[in-house]
Amino acid sequence: MEDPTQNPTAPPPPAPDNRNTPAPSSPPPLRRPEYSLRYTLKGHDAGVSSVKFSPDGKWLASSSADKTIKIWDAETGQHEATLEGHMAGISDIDWSPDSRTIVSGSDDKTVRLWDTATAKLIRILRGHHNAVYSVSFSPRGTILATGSYDEALRLWDVRTGNCMKTLPAHSDPVSGVHFNRDGTMIVSCSHDGLIRIWDVATGQCLRTLVEEDHAPVTAVKFSPNGKYLLAGTLDSCVRLWDYHRGKCLKTYMGHENVKYSIFSDWLVTRGSYVVAGSEDSDIYLWDVQTKEVAQILIGHDNVVLGVSAHPTKDVIASCGLDKMVKIWIDDS
Amino acid sequence: MNLSLLDPFTLAHEFPDTLQAQLRSGHSTVIRFNRKGDLLASGRVDGTVVLFDVETNSLAKVLRGHIRQVQYLSWSSCGRYLISCAQDFKAIRWDLGKTGEGASRTVRFSAPVYCAELHPDNVNLFVSSLYEDVPHLVDISSPQTQKHALPTAPLRPASSATRAVSDSKQLTTCSIFTHNGHFILTGTNKGWLNLISTATLQILYSTRISNGCITYLRLSTTGRHLVTNSSDRIIRSVHLPSVLHTPSSDPPTLPADFTLTEENRFQDVVNRLLWNHVTFSGGLGDHITASTYHNHDIYIWERTSGVLSKILEGPKEEFGSLEWHPSRPMIAAVGLETGSIYIWGVVQPQRWSALAPDFGELEENLEYEEREDEFDIHPEEETKKRRRRQETEKVDVGKWDTDNKGFRLNVEMVVDSEGDEEEGALRVSRGERRRRRRERRKKWSKMGDGGCGGM
Numbered sequence: 001m002e003d004p005t006q007n008p009t010a011p012p013p014p015a016p017d018n019r020n021t022p023a024p025s026s027p028p029p030l031r032r033p034e035y036s037l038r039y040t041l042k043g044h045d046a047g048v049s050s051v052k053f054s055p056d057g058k059w060l061a062s063s064s065a066d067k068t069i070k071i072w073d074a075e076t077g078q079h080e081a082t083l084e085g086h087m088a089g090i091s092d093i094d095w096s097p098d099s100r101t102i103v104s105g106s107d108d109k110t111v112r113l114w115d116t117a118t119a120k121l122i123r124i125l126r127g128h129h130n131a132v133y134s135v136s137f138s139p140r141g142t143i144l145a146t147g148s149y150d151e152a153l154r155l156w157d158v159r160t161g162n163c164m165k166t167l168p169a170h171s172d173p174v175s176g177v178h179f180n181r182d183g184t185m186i187v188s189c190s191h192d193g194l195i196r197i198w199d200v201a202t203g204q205c206l207r208t209l210v211e212e213d214h215a216p217v218t219a220v221k222f223s224p225n226g227k228y229l230l231a232g233t234l235d236s237c238v239r240l241w242d243y244h245r246g247k248c249l250k251t252y253m254g255h256e257n258v259k260y261s262i263f264s265d266w267l268v269t270r271g272s273y274v275v276a277g278s279e280d281s282d283i284y285l286w287d288v289q290t291k292e293v294a295q296i297l298i299g300h301d302n303v304v305l306g307v308s309a310h311p312t313k314d315v316i317a318s319c320g321l322d323k324m325v326k327i328w329i330d331d332s
Numbered sequence: 333m334n335l336s337l338l339d340p341f342t343l344a345h346e347f348p349d350t351l352q353a354q355l356r357s358g359h360s361t362v363i364r365f366n367r368k369g370d371l372l373a374s375g376r377v378d379g380t381v382v383l384f385d386v387e388t389n390s391l392a393k394v395l396r397g398h399i400r401q402v403q404y405l406s407w408s409s410c411g412r413y414l415i416s417c418a419q420d421f422k423a424i425r426w427d428l429g430k431t432g433e434g435a436s437r438t439v440r441f442s443a444p445v446y447c448a449e450l451h452p453d454n455v456n457l458f459v460s461s462l463y464e465d466v467p468h469l470v471d472i473s474s475p476q477t478q479k480h481a482l483p484t485a486p487l488r489p490a491s492s493a494t495r496a497v498s499d500s501k502q503l504t505t506c507s508i509f510t511h512n513g514h515f516i517l518t519g520t521n522k523g524w525l526n527l528i529s530t531a532t533l534q535i536l537y538s539t540r541i542s543n544g545c546i547t548y549l550r551l552s553t554t555g556r557h558l559v560t561n562s563s564d565r566i567i568r569s570v571h572l573p574s575v576l577h578t579p580s581s582d583p584p585t586l587p588a589d590f591t592l593t594e595e596n597r598f599q600d601v602v603n604r605l606l607w608n609h610v611t612f613s614g615g616l617g618d619h620i621t622a623s624t625y626h627n628h629d630i631y632i633w634e635r636t637s638g639v640l641s642k643i644l645e646g647p648k649e650e651f652g653s654l655e656w657h658p659s660r661p662m663i664a665a666v667g668l669e670t671g672s673i674y675i676w677g678v679v680q681p682q683r684w685s686a687l688a689p690d691f692g693e694l695e696e697n698l699e700y701e702e703r704e705d706e707f708d709i710h711p712e713e714e715t716k717k718r719r720r721r722q723e724t725e726k727v728d729v730g731k732w733d734t735d736n737k738g739f740r741l742n743v744e745m746v747v748d749s750e751g752d753e754e755e756g757a758l759r760v761s762r763g764e765r766r767r768r769r770r771e772r773r774k775k776w777s778k779m780g781d782g783g784c785g786g787m
Binding site: 096097098101113115122123138140141142143157158159160162164180181183184185196197199200201202204205206207208209210223224225226227228240242243244246248249250251266268272288289291311312 | 687727732
């Protein structure tokens with residue numbers, strides 16, 4: 001695989017304007033990331049909507065429009081199991097913190113819990129009135145948050161399968177949900193352009209973030225330390241928000257995202273980067289501080305929908321409309 | 333982490349005021365929160381111990397071992413171990429990190445066990461007090477259980493023989509460790525408070541703080557204060573000197589002028605109420621809470637001033653065991669008749685300004701003064717570009733937490749609660765969807781087959 005950073009077709013990073021920005025006092029000592037394609041995992045019969053590494057780093061799960069979830073070995077790329085049962089395509093999956101359970105949200109309006117050891121269905125959670133768009137496990141593994149096309153955010157008790165709360169969260173499909181590190185807050189985002197932060201205990205809205213253009217927000221994620229948010233919007237931007245001040249601190253641009261719900265993730269194993277897929281079938285890595293494109297990963301043949309960064313190693317997984325799951329590794 | 337976004341005025345709520353939930357699993361007799369406050373252990377009349385998840389109000393685990401009513405529960409500070417004791421002459425130390433064989437350690441005694449409290453640092457050491465028997469310090473670190481009897485006769489200047497005889501008849505009713513674990517505090521049926529060294533098992537200090545039987549001793553979370561309940565209808569708070577709660581590796585020696593003095597008394601002089609159970613508020617322990625005998629009220633006093641802050645009214649039921657959440661304004665109390673656990677909390681009103689970023693909440697009307705450049709027209713692209721250029725702030729996003737600090741209870745997908753759904757009593761969790769559906773089903777079955785209420 002050629003070094004994509006030297007690819008002439010890659011769009012140039014947004015030129016930093018040196019007139020107004022003070023020159024960085026100390027140049028970052030970190031080298032640029034050098035990810036290269038390691039495995040291409042074939043098996044899904046339709047576009048792959050989401051990939052997630054398990055929190056223990058051993059497994060990779062992928063969900064697809066072909067109604068199945070596949071579990072792969074994160075080290076070898078070996079196919080381990082296929083979870084079947086959904087009646088329609090799956091939009092999002094998430095791992096429980098103990099890496100034993102997967103939750104999936106599907107267009108068949110159900111949320112399902114799967115035992116990964118036996119590849120069996122544990123429970124079906126019914127309640128959403130429309131397709132389920134996004135799912136997230138709480139850090140203790142006791143609560144599930146799901147967002148749906150019915151514009152509501154639901155909280156579920158994992159042990160009993162009861163719906164604990166239904167929050168009338170947004171006025172458009174809820175495209176992303178994520179718990180913060182200690183499980184006290186949930187962030188949700190929607191096509192109505194709002195990002196809302198909720199108190200888990202009371203179900204009340206604590207903060208609303210909105211960008212001037214009200215571009216539909218399609219993915220949102222808390223930073224590892226829980227102080228910031230990463231939000232992807234359909235104006236081809238990924239933004240880093242300081243939710244305490246309600247202020248956008250960084251805008252990452254260069255990729256293309258105007259139609260699909262594309263995930264973005266934090267890449268913090270070496271240095272701090274933001275990684276996101278793009279509709280030009282590439283994967284973009286930005287430096288968190290400088291907002292410059294650090295690397296562009298080329299390999300997919302169609303829109304890249306999902307990306308996931310390995311919790312401890314320099315590994316990225318990606319998936320897209322070309323039905324492929326790809327694993328990228330930085331060996332240097 | 334959500335604290336920074338919460339309304340500071342609602343955070344200022346020190347004690348709960350609204351009945352929020354009712355938890356039910358069998359007939360509960362005693363409850364206790366763990367140190368983190370995510371689990372509530374409940375001991376039942378039938379000897380089962382169940383753990384409730386505080387966040388979801390659902391059953392997290394069922395521990396079976398006792399066959400009679402559970403009397404006392406104590407958590408280890410790490411939250412992995414729980415000790416329970418019951419009227420069936422047994423104390424069981426549960427390891428919540430294990431299942432099946434080896435998950436519990438049973439210690440048998442010669443009498444019903446009224447109190448068993450784990451050592452704050454050593455999960456293989458606990459102190460127990462028995463019904464009409466001598467208390468013990470029990471070491472379960474080896475397969476052979478080692479029980480060391482603790483003295484009860486208070487330490488006081490030698491005097492008449494009759495006094496010595498009556499002292500020897502005293503019984504220890506309650507025993508707990510101090511916060512650093514080097515001392516044991518015991519209360520006797522004659523109102524004496526004894527301080528015993530954990531290392532030598534000798535009484536170091538005794539004082540008579542009450543004329544009645546001491547029924548309960550409890551430390552605040554910080555270990556700086558002690559509260560006692562006794563049959564003379566007075567609750568006393570005692571300030572503990574730093575030698576009793578400062579952590580140290582070696583057992584400290586008591587200063588020569590060591591005394592334990594009463595800080596405040598709490599009583600109802602009008603109604604002469606007897607108190608069922610007493611506890612500190614979470615955190616610093618600034619409040620003292622008590623449930624009342626033959627009464628439906630829960631009293632909350634301020635500890636330092638002794639002023640009655642609030643009387644919580646709840647369901648028409650007398651309360652037994654009563655616990656305060658370690659960090660939140662939340663009280664859980666057990667109803668004696670129904671055995672349900674009632675939870676009081678604070679209802680926070682929604683802040684409307686949180687729903688839209690450009691809204692602010694005003695106390696009163698303000699004249700709005702527009703800024704000089706407020707309606708100036710700037711080319712949109714220009715402003716956006718300029719704003720992006722100003723995004724130079726350094727951000728630290730941190731790393732993912734991969735090492736699991738502290739103990740986390742395994743989430744059981746199917747909690748074994750067989751035979752617990754008695755006489756139509758449903759566990760009412762925060763989500764009421766399930767319950768409603770069940771009730772509807774019940775109604776149908778009534779219409780169908782004459783109301784057998786198939787729960």
